[in-house]
Amino acid sequence: MGIESLNTPAALIDVGRMRRNIDRMQSQLDRLGVRFRPHVKTTKCRNVVDAQIAAGAQGITVSTLKEAEQFFDAGIRDIVYAVGMAPSKLGQALALRRKGCDLKIVADSLLAANAIATFGREHGExxxxxxxVDVDGHRSGIQVEDDVLIDVARALVExxxxxxGVLAHAGSSYEYDTREALVKIAEQERSLTVRAAERLRAAGFACPVVSIGSTPTALSAEHLEGVTEVRAGVYVLFDLVMRNVGVCEISDIALSVLTTVIGHQEEKGWAIIDAGWMAMSxxxxxxxxxxxxxxxxxCAADGTVLGDYIVSGANQEHGIVSRLNSTDTNIADTFPVGTLLRIVPNHACATGAQHPEYHAVGDDGSVETWPRFYGW
Amino acid sequence: MGIESLNTPAALIDVGRMRRNIDRMQSQLDRLGVRFRPHVKTTKCRNVVDAQIAAGAQGITVSTLKEAEQFFDAGIRDIVYAVGMAPSKLGQALALRRKGCDLKIVADSLLAANAIATFGREHGExxxxxxxVDVDGHRSGIQVEDDVLIDVARALVExxxxxxGVLAHAGSSYEYDTREALVKIAEQERSLTVRAAERLRAAGFACPVVSIGSTPTALSAEHLEGVTEVRAGVYVLFDLVMRNVGVCEISDIALSVLTTVIGHQEEKGWAIIDAGWMAMSxxxxxxxxxxxxxxxxxCAADGTVLGDYIVSGANQEHGIVSRLNSTDTNIADTFPVGTLLRIVPNHACATGAQHPEYHAVGDDGSVETWPRFYGW
Structure with missing residues (x-):
């Protein structure tokens, strides 16, 4: 049974591309001498994560406690919940640890540190x-030179x-698109996080882990001195945003949405497809x-990129395919009703989240269903 | 058990507001003398649809055959699948009809009409x-004056x-924001669709149903002569897009996302919340x-709108709350870690789709879980 037997729209993973992406990241981090802890928020899919671990990944990163619960149930113990801990979620974290999960949690304020310590003492955990720590001002984290860094460490240990350890994410790396800029932001992420660890050690605290990462910086770093592990997520599938950042080609992107042509507006050069924003995000x-x-x-159903045809508009369950720059008034002949197309997405994490399962397509064209989960 | 016992992020429906929205639309269409067939793609939730039917709705509109299957299993027979029929989905439609579902399907080309007729004859259905028909050039449908309209009718009947019947959706109504423009597009949707029905009747075809609708046009139409039914979806919850279009107030919006403050960047005036784009879409x-x-x-946890605080940025599981126009450098005091907030979304259909269930909040503060489904 090949892809032509699937109901559309359907999320496809090209397994060959996925394996090459996994090998590329693992080789890069092996070469740089650091452990790799993939972020599973991209796929929320056990089959994908199993392949990452088989290739050498050590532990996982999660963005929700539901991800931690699901992957702990699937046999993974070493988990970092890489979002600032809300005091109201400590009960859920405690339950995971009590079941044997080696769950690490994150604090970026004195208030959170004190809440964790108080709750931990109350429950004997x-x-x-x-x-x-904040390495690029793009979201959360303590400033590396701020004394709060030491205060938080003290509140936790005392x-x-x-x-x-310390953890950072140079999310601003998505905003660059030259090798030079990526090397620079990667080095900034590394050096500032290592500096935070050194400040903690100088103040008398052990700081065994120095954890950094994002797909663009992980693939651009020239050395990772002082870093113990890297986290990255989207590299496993890649997407058009990463292609524009410059860390992959369209032909590396392992995720696409299979769709059927359902109509046309010929004078406008539109083919209407059954992948709208619900399927693409x-x-x-x-x-x-x-x-x-x-x-x-x-792209064609076999994955061939079709020049400058893009999905130029989307309603909930309708997409509009058109050609950039010059209207294709023969579009009903180019893509007749019933034609299967693959659409490569902007953002793999967002598109995957719209689908209850992936359809994993092997090099021989065979298709397997890989479930994924959602929610909190 | 009130909302404070929920894990965040969580999708809340204010049941009182939802019921008022349902009553408002039903009264409007009763007054205009047409049947109402709500579009269930907004919520994909049986509890909501039950309330719409109890208030007077007759049949439903769906955007996927999965919605048709799920709501037929829930006891609803009269269903329109309002997306151009892909020939490859005819088997799924046939299976529904064979089970007793009064499923109506849609064609907007000769090719689709012929495919339906051929498949139907082959299967004795x-x-x-x-x-x-296309009433505003915004997506799909046959031009009202095009001879293809008659050709399609002939292909089907012969x-x-x-x-x-005929069906149209003035999706461009979302682009307006004055009463005058909305009345005008509503009249355009009505008159063009009625004209299509008249052309078909003049050519000798019975055309019993004249179905139009969108939330903005349904609420703005001054009369609906010649129309037999109206479809609309988002009105049941409303959202900020509809508020900007001018058909509701923020205080009418029944959907929000409950979130917890998890950190701050005080000098930037940012509070970090656990509702990122995964929760908001x-x-x-x-x-x-x-x-x-x-x-x-x-908004505050009780629903009070908090002036000009908005979610100004979002990562997958982090949102950034900030004040428009003037930085709130006391934001850690305004919204301390642990504070519960409600975020009213841009688009109810998109935000709901990110959540496995709604938490329905009654006027007395009680909370009930209402499941919803997703996928195809």
Missing amino acids: RFEVWIE GGMMLG RDRGTQRQARDFGYGQV | RFEVWIE GGMMLG RDRGTQRQARDFGYGQV
Whole structure:
């Protein structure tokens, strides 16, 4: 049974491309001498994560406690929940640790550190906590030179918790598109996080883990001195945003949405497809980049990129395929009703989340169903 | 058990507001003397649809055959699948009809009409087909004055199918924001669709149903002469896009995302919340409207709108709350870690789709879980 037997729209993973992406990242980090802890928020899929671990990954990163619960149930113990800990979620984290999960949690304020320590003491649990530092101003984390860094460490250790290390994420790396800029932001992420660890050690705290990462910086770093592990997620599938950043080609992108042509507006040069924003997601991540792919790049059913045809518009269950720059008034002949197309998405994490399962397509064209989960 | 016992992020429906929205639309269409067939793609939730039917709705509209299957299993027979029929999906439609579902399907080309008729004859099934007409150039449908309209009707009827009627959707109504423009587009939707029905009747075809609708046009129409039914979906919850269009107030919006404050960047005036784009969706529908709400309007846990605080940025599981126009450098005092907030979304259909269930909040503060489904 090949892809032609699937109901459309359907999320496809090209397994050959996925394996090459996994090998590329693992080789890069092996070469740089650091452990790799993939972020599973991209796929939320056990089959994908099993392949990452088989290739050498050590432990995983999660963005929700539901991900931690699901992957712990699937047999993975070493998990970092890489979002600042809300005090109201400590009960859920405790339950995971009590079941044997080696769950690490994150604090980036004195208030959170104190809440964790108080809760931990009340429940007789010595939480392992990593301190988040801010390396590029793009989201959360303590400033590396701020004295709060030391105060948080003290609150944790004196409060009876274990200070596991420091963690950072250079999310601003998505905004660059030259090798030079990526090397620079990668080095900034590395050097500032290592500096935070050194400050903690100088203040008398053990800081065994120095954890950094994003797909663009992980693939651009020239050395990772002082770093113990790297986290990255989207590299496993890649997407058009990453293509525009310059860390992959369209032909590396392992995720696509299979869709059927259902109609036309010939004088406008439109083919209407059954993949709207519900199937592609509303992510327009390439809108502000050098090349705007609309809601995705159109490819033939076999994956061949079809020049400058993109999904230029989307309603909930309708997409509009058109050609950039010159209207294709023969579009009903180019893509007759019933034609199967693959649409390569802007953002793999967002598009995957719209689908209850992936259909994993092997090099021989065979198709397997890989479930994924969602929610919190 | 109130909302404070929920894990965040969580999708809340204010049941009182939802019931008022349902009553408002039903009264409007009762007054205009037409049947109402709500579009269930907004919520994909049986509890909501039960309330719509209890208030007087007759039948439902769906955007996927999965919605048709799920709601037929829940006891609803009268269903329109309002997306151009892909020939490859005819088997799924046939299976529904064979089980007793009064499923109507849609064609907007000769090719689709012929495919339906051929498949129908082969399987001894007389499909009821509605012809989609284009009333505003925004997506699909046959031009009202095009001879193809008559050709499609002939292909269906001579092919042994039943021509049920004509259907249109003035999706461009979302682009307006004055009463005058909305009244005008509503009248355009009505008059063009009625004209299509008249052309079919003049050519000798019965055309019993004249079906139109969108939330803005349904609420703005001054009369609906010649129309037999109206479809609309988002009105049941409303959202910020509809507020900008001018058909509701923020205080009418029944959907919000409950979130917890997890950190701050005080000098930037940022509170970090655990509702990122995964919880809000990537929909930035207010971006091109007169008032841009970012990823949503911030409200207190009790629903009180909090002036000009919006979710100004979002990562997958992190949102950034900030104040428009003037930085709140006391934001850690305004919204301490642990504070519960409700975020009112841009687009109810997109935000709901990110959540496995709604938490329905009654006027007395009680909370009930209402499941919803997703996928195809």
